[in-house]
Amino acid sequence: QQPVQSPQAVILREGEDAVINCSSSKALYSVHWYRQKHGEAPVFLMILLKGGEQKGHDKISASFNEKKQQSSLYLTASQLSYSGTYFCGTALNNNDMRFGAGTRLTVKP
C-alpha cells in the first residue's frame, strides 16, 4: 500500500529546479507532501485532493494526476533551506494514509 517515490536522492546547486514523484498502484483520494530536516519532525507542506488539482506554496508546487495515480512535487529556484527529506503520503479514502520511503534533497551553495 505504500506509495513509491522517485528519485531516492537528488543533489542540486542553489537556484536549480527539482521534481519529486510519488505514485500508487491504487486509486487515490488525496496526496500529502511533507519535508523532514535531519533529526526533526516532518512538516506538512500541502495536500492535493482527487480532481487533478495543482497547488503552490512559495516556490514549491505540486500536481496530482488522478488518472495516473501519481503526484509530483516541483521545487523551483531551490534555496539552501529546501534541503531535507521529502515524503509523500497517500490516502485511498478519507483517511488511512501511508507514506513513501522519502526523497533526500541536498541543495549546495
Added chain:
Amino acid sequence: DGGITQSPKYLFRKEGQNVTLSCEQNLNHDAMYWYRQDPGQGLRLIYYSQIVNDFQKGDIAEGYSVSREKKESFPLTVTSAQKNPTAFYLCASSISWSGTGMRGYTFGSGTRLTVV
C-alpha cells in the same frame, strides 16, 4: 503554541525490557498515530486512534501496545516481543479521522530508541 511533545528524545532499552514512549498533544486533535521510521523505509504505521478509548492496529503492530485514556495522550509501549525495536519513532495527530485532509498531520520531534 500548540503542538505535540514526545519524550524522551533518546531511549536505551536492554534486551527483554518493556519501554514506554510518551506522546502528548495540546492541539485538541481527535486522531493520533504512531509511526516507525527506519532508514530507506519511510514511515510505517504501528497504531492509530480515532477517538478516546479506541485504537486500531496499523501495518506493523506486533510487539507494540498503546492506550488512549485521554484525548491528549497516546503512549506507545515497545514490548520484549518486538525483536528489532531500534528505530526512530514518530507520533502524529490530525484534527479528526475524517478531517485529516486539509490540514495534514502534525508530528512530534520523535524518540530514538536503541537496544543495548
